[in-house]
Amino acid sequence: DAGVIQSPRHEVTEMGQEVTLRCKPISGHDYLFWYRQTMMRGLELLIYFNNNVPIDDSGMPEDRFSAKMPNASFSTLKIQPSEPRDSAVYFCASSFKRGFRGLAGKNEQFFGPGTRLTVL
Amino acid sequence: DAKTTQPPSMDCAEGRAANLPCNHSTISGNEYVYWYRQIHSQGPQYIIHGLKNNETNEMASLIITEDRKSSTLILPHATLRDTAVYYCIVRVDLGNQFYFGTGTSLTVIP
Numbered sequence: 276d277a278g279v280i281q282s283p284r285h286e287v288t289e290m291g292q293e294v295t296l297r298c299k300p301i302s303g304h305d306y307l308f309w310y311r312q313t314m315m316r317g318l319e320l321l322i323y324f325n326n327n328v329p330i331d332d333s334g335m336p337e338d339r340f341s342a343k344m345p346n347a348s349f350s351t352l353k354i355q356p357s358e359p360r361d362s363a364v365y366f367c368a369s370s371f372k373r374g375f376r377g378l379a380g381k382n383e384q385f386f387g388p389g390t391r392l393t394v395l
Numbered sequence: 396d397a398k399t400t401q402p403p404s405m406d407c408a409e410g411r412a413a414n415l416p417c418n419h420s421t422i423s424g425n426e427y428v429y430w431y432r433q434i435h436s437q438g439p440q441y442i443i444h445g446l447k448n449n450e451t452n453e454m455a456s457l458i459i460t461e462d463r464k465s466s467t468l469i470l471p472h473a474t475l476r477d478t479a480v481y482y483c484i485v486r487v488d489l490g491n492q493f494y495f496g497t498g499t500s501l502t503v504i505p
Contacts, residue, residue, distance in 0.1 A: 318495040386438025
C-alpha cells in the first residue's frame with residue numbers, strides 16, 4: 276500500500292485566495308483525521324471522520340475552514356479565504372479498528388507526508 | 396483525555412539506551428498510554444501503546460508505573476535516526492482522537 280497520500284506537498288498562495296488540500300487514506304481504513312502543525316501551537320486535531328461522516332469538528336478554527344469526505348478514498352480541507360496565520364503544515368491521517376485485545380485494539384493512526392501551506 | 400507532561404528536550408549518546416519520561420497523573424482507568432514520534436518534516440509515526448502492563452515491540456519498550464501516573468519509553472540502542480520529537484499521549488480507547496502535546500525533542504549524539 277502507498278500509505279496516506281496528500282496533495283499538494285507545498286502550496287504558496289496569496290491572502291484571500293481559496294486553498295484546497297487533498298487526502299487519500301489507506302484503503303480499508305474507516306477513520307480519517309486532519310491535523311495542523313505550527314511552531315506556536317504544535318500539532319492540533321482539526322476534524323475527523325468515521326465512515327465518511329464528520330464526527331468531531333470542534334478543532335476547526337473558524338468558518339473559513341471546511342472539510343468534506345465524499346467517499347471512502349478521498350477527503351478535502353478547504354480554506355476560504357486564506358489568511359497568513361493559516362500558514363502551517365497540514366497532515367492527514369487514517370486508521371481503523373484492528374479488533375480487540377482485552378478492552379481495546381491498537382487504533383494506530385497512519386500519517387501522510389503533510390502539505391506545507393504558505394499564505395503571503 | 397488526561398494531560399501529559401514531558402521534558403522539552405533530551406540528549407542521548409549513540410548506542411546507549413534512551414529513556415523518555417512522561418507524567419500523566421490524572422490518567423483514568425480506561426485510558427491508554429500511546430507514544431508517537433515525529434522525525435523532522437515527516438508525519439508522526441506510531442511507536443507503542445499500553446494500558447497497565449509493560450510492553451515491548453521491535454521499536455521500543457514501554458514501562459508504566461503501578462499507579463499508572465507515569466511511564467517511560469525506552470529505545471534500547473539509540474541510533475542517529477532516532478533523533479525526533481517523541482509524543483506521549485493518553486486517551487480512551489473507544490475514542491479515536493489523539494491530542495498531541497509538545498513532546499520531547501530527542502537528539503542522539505554520535
